[in-house]
Amino acid sequence: MDTTKYPHPWEQDQALTDRLLKLVDDEDWDLFGIADVGPLNEKARPGRRPKDLWPTAKAVLMFAVGLADPFTRGWVQNGKSGKFYSYALLELDRRVWTVKRFLRQEGYLYFGGESYGGALFDTGIRFADAAADCGMGYIGKSNVLVTEKYGPRINMTYLMTDAPLVTTIKEVPSRCGRCTACQQVCMSGAILGDYYFHQRQCEAIINVKPNMDYYSDFVKQDCDRCLRVCPQGKVHWTDGKEVKP
Ligand code: SF4
Numbered sequence: 001m002d003t004t005k006y007p008h009p010w011e012q013d014q015a016l017t018d019r020l021l022k023l024v025d026d027e028d029w030d031l032f033g034i035a036d037v038g039p040l041n042e043k044a045r046p047g048r049r050p051k052d053l054w055p056t057a058k059a060v061l062m063f064a065v066g067l068a069d070p071f072t073r074g075w076v077q078n079g080k081s082g083k084f085y086s087y088a089l090l091e092l093d094r095r096v097w098t099v100k101r102f103l104r105q106e107g108y109l110y111f112g113g114e115s116y117g118g119a120l121f122d123t124g125i126r127f128a129d130a131a132a133d134c135g136m137g138y139i140g141k142s143n144v145l146v147t148e149k150y151g152p153r154i155n156m157t158y159l160m161t162d163a164p165l166v167t168t169i170k171e172v173p174s175r176c177g178r179c180t181a182c183q184q185v186c187m188s189g190a191i192l193g194d195y196y197f198h199q200r201q202c203e204a205i206i207n208v209k210p211n212m213d214y215y216s217d218f219v220k221q222d223c224d225r226c227l228r229v230c231p232q233g234k235v236h237w238t239d240g241k242e243v244k245p
């Protein structure tokens with residue numbers, strides 16, 4: 001990405017960015033990036049641009065957790081409340097709160113970052129595009145972010161801030177090549193190999209119990225076959241070991 005194409009009227013603060021990246025490093029988060037609002041404002045359609053949500057945002061922070069096994073991806077019922085929780089989303093929320101505290105203590109504002117209450121799915125930002133812009137992976141044929149360590153087996157969230165952070169822009173080349181594994185395994189027609197994800201098709205399938213990978217009164221795991229078969233990433237769900245694709 002040509003960084004000179006998106007000049008900003010503010011100066012980026014390298015010392016502040018270094019303090020944030022040290023926090024990320026100390027906490028051992030392997031999937032984190034700082035995206036530039038410029039390309040996101042330009043590429044996203046109106047209503048889904050950072051400036052539509054928060055006009056004074058200067059950076060979009062992207063957080064992801066790798067899913068080492070399908071259980072981490074699944075949903076667990078919390079006692080008698082009837083509500084299902086995701087281990088991965090709880091971990092994401094913890095990470096976001098750590099950065100919120102950092103930004104607050106440095107004197108900056110933030111917006112977003114909530115996973116529950118529909119916020120994760122209804123947010124204006126398209127996570128995969130923002131994460132690809134800051135070098136966390138590339139957009140695969142199924143329109144998901146494909147990462148070097150976990151392939152597409154991740155969960156993500158975001159946080160916008162007015163902190164003048166230095167962005168971690170990096171372009172990761174696609175490794176999909178001639179692979180069509182996600183398209184072949186998808187029974188809903190949501191993946192046609194055109195780099196577009198037909199979400200309604202998928203939802204019509206995954207919310208039906210017999211199509212779930214596993215379900216009981218207390219645990220449920222969605223279909224997720226497109227994630228399972230993707231050969232990319234070092235950590236797979238087949239045996240939980242780090243393997244080469
Ligand atoms: S979760 Fe299942 S139905 Fe949905 S896109 Fe992936 S393979 Fe298709």
Ligand code: SF4
Nearest residue numbers: 140176179181182230
């Ligand atoms: S399964 Fe194959 S085509 Fe689909 S995202 Fe993974 S590498 Fe790309």
